[in-house]
Amino acid sequence: MQNNVLILDFGSQYTQLIARRVRELNIYCEIHPYHNIPESLDEFKAVILSGSPFSTRAEDAPHPDLSRIKGKFPILAVCYGAQYLAHFNGGSVAPSNIREYGRAKLSMIKAEEPLFKNIQEGTQVWMSHSDTIAKLPENGIRLASTPDVLNAAYRVDGQQIYGIQFHPEVYHTTDGKQLLENFLVHIAGIEQSWTPAAFVDTTVDALKEQLGDDKVVLGLSGGVDSTVAAILLHKAIGKNLYCIFVNNGLLRKNEFSDVLSQYKDMGLNVKGVDASVRFLEALKDVSDPELKRKAIGNAFIEVFDDEAHQVEDVDWLAQGTIYPDVIESVSVNGPSVTIKSHHNVGGLPDFMKLKVVEPLRMLFKDEVRRVGAEMGIDKKLLGRHPFPGPGLAIRILGDITAEKVRILQEVDAIFINGLRKWDLYDKVWQAGAILLPVQSVGVMGDERTYEKVVALRAVESTDGMTADWVNLPYEFLQETSNHIINRVKGVNRVVYDISSKPPATIEWE
Numbered sequence: 001m002q003n004n005v006l007i008l009d010f011g012s013q014y015t016q017l018i019a020r021r022v023r024e025l026n027i028y029c030e031i032h033p034y035h036n037i038p039e040s041l042d043e044f045k046a047v048i049l050s051g052s053p054f055s056t057r058a059e060d061a062p063h064p065d066l067s068r069i070k071g072k073f074p075i076l077a078v079c080y081g082a083q084y085l086a087h088f089n090g091g092s093v094a095p096s097n098i099r100e101y102g103r104a105k106l107s108m109i110k111a112e113e114p115l116f117k118n119i120q121e122g123t124q125v126w127m128s129h130s131d132t133i134a135k136l137p138e139n140g141i142r143l144a145s146t147p148d149v150l151n152a153a154y155r156v157d158g159q160q161i162y163g164i165q166f167h168p169e170v171y172h173t174t175d176g177k178q179l180l181e182n183f184l185v186h187i188a189g190i191e192q193s194w195t196p197a198a199f200v201d202t203t204v205d206a207l208k209e210q211l212g213d214d215k216v217v218l219g220l221s222g223g224v225d226s227t228v229a230a231i232l233l234h235k236a237i238g239k240n241l242y243c244i245f246v247n248n249g250l251l252r253k254n255e256f257s258d259v260l261s262q263y264k265d266m267g268l269n270v271k272g273v274d275a276s277v278r279f280l281e282a283l284k285d286v287s288d289p290e291l292k293r294k295a296i297g298n299a300f301i302e303v304f305d306d307e308a309h310q311v312e313d314v315d316w317l318a319q320g321t322i323y324p325d326v327i328e329s330v331s332v333n334g335p336s337v338t339i340k341s342h343h344n345v346g347g348l349p350d351f352m353k354l355k356v357v358e359p360l361r362m363l364f365k366d367e368v369r370r371v372g373a374e375m376g377i378d379k380k381l382l383g384r385h386p387f388p389g390p391g392l393a394i395r396i397l398g399d400i401t402a403e404k405v406r407i408l409q410e411v412d413a414i415f416i417n418g419l420r421k422w423d424l425y426d427k428v429w430q431a432g433a434i435l436l437p438v439q440s441v442g443v444m445g446d447e448r449t450y451e452k453v454v455a456l457r458a459v460e461s462t463d464g465m466t467a468d469w470v471n472l473p474y475e476f477l478q479e480t481s482n483h484i485i486n487r488v489k490g491v492n493r494v495v496y497d498i499s500s501k502p503p504a505t506i507e508w509e
Contacts (some may be wrong), residue, residue, distance in 0.1 A: 025177070044230040078168070106146070214240065220263065223384065321360065326362070433455065456477075
């Protein structure tokens with residue numbers, strides 16, 4: 001692909017946001033650590049330098065070699081990037097008299113500058129820094145200020161280098177998307193041609209070339225990522241894709257049969273494997289959440305390996321890896337220290353020794369959904385709420401039994417179906433029910449009961465990193481509670497979780 005943007009990551013918490021905003025402009029971009037610049041830069045047409053938690057004045061501050069970039073590509077330097085270019089090119093950076101965090105207003109904007117095309121004086125921007133650019137770099141020209149920051153934006157005369165002290169990628173910067181468009185389209189001259197349709201076409205062609213007549217095995221989960229990956233592969237190699245959909249006994253009510261039918265209706269070569277008894281046996285008397293994950297992970301690998309062996313001459317294992325996973329593995333700070341236990345098991349199974357193909361590895365989650373929509377995948381499948389890999393096992397606090405799974409499946413079905421009925425499902429990012437390890441006293445008719453308690457959870461979020469509880473209508477909660485208590489034997493009390501993340505997490509385990 002050409003017309004690409006290279007984003008050099010200095011460790012900012014906002015770097016992924018930069019990439020997402022660029023791609024919203026239908027422009028392809030890649031994130032690379034500042035100390036691992038690609039050997040070939042032929043496919044790039046512009047470079048963005050990210051922010052950083054470091055100070056340019058610190059001895060251990062990121063110090064990239066930009067000799068292959070400066071003077072050869074248009075550069076937009078954000079926050080730390082802007083300070084870096086000033087500090088090491090004839091300017092200076094000093095501690096701010098006032099630490100500027102949060103909203104600010106731009107003033108003294110040079111409206112004739114292409115970077116600020118269609119951006120008005122007083123526009124709101126988002127600041128997050130404790131240093132300031134005291135002196136502009138050599139040949140630097142000030143483009144904008146704020147009441148507290150003199151050099152809020154600048155350019156280097158004679159070069160296509162722009163530095164901004166604020167963060168255009170953050171939602172609170174009102175004209176951030178416009179500024180990025182000004183830089184990428186009007187200054188760097190990049191075509192806005194990276195669309196879901198273009199991605200499908202180029203990816204299918206690349207998969208055909210990569211895989212040829214080879215056989216590929218893929219584990220389907222019922223989730224968005226594996227489904228979209230399967231359809232892309234199916235378009236490329238058809239029946240040479242062998243999909244395996246495992247029922248671990250911890251899925252939602254009727255999910256195994258419903259989703260399996262959907263997959264078959266989509267023309268996929270898919271085999272459903274009901275291994276629920278095997279998983280429940282592996283979880284017998286296990287209460288610790290981490291041990292649950294490990295038991296489920298081990299059982300899944302065993303089942304998947306058994307099934308993969310039944311497909312002769314398989315060459316490839318397909319995975320639904322998406323771009324945030326890739327970024328984390330090559331980040332400035334290295335791979336994440338915490339590895340989910342079900343990925344950290346001994347004894348490498350045969351299917352894990354196959355070559356790996358990951359058709360979604362350069363897409364963000366929202367892009368995966370758009371690509372799926374482009375290929376005509378059912379909106380209900382694409383719009384499904386995230387569901388934890390261990391399934392209901394981590395929504396049943398304490399040990400797992402078939403009866404507890406039954407109870408929670410019934411409760412969950414009433415809750416989720418109710419959200420759909422009340423037209424609330426698509427307004428919620430994730431919802432589910434939790435079976436608590438407590439019993440409460442109740443009265444049904446003239447009889448005293450001592451039965452289980454369930455908690456309902458519904459949150460709104462964009463990426464799961466933070467989340468707020470959803471203020472569901474009281475009437476909905478009342479109806480849902482009544483239906484659960486009246487229809488699910490073994491439950492006599494329903495509570496609603498109103499904790500946000502942080503400090504709580506979305507799941508209880």
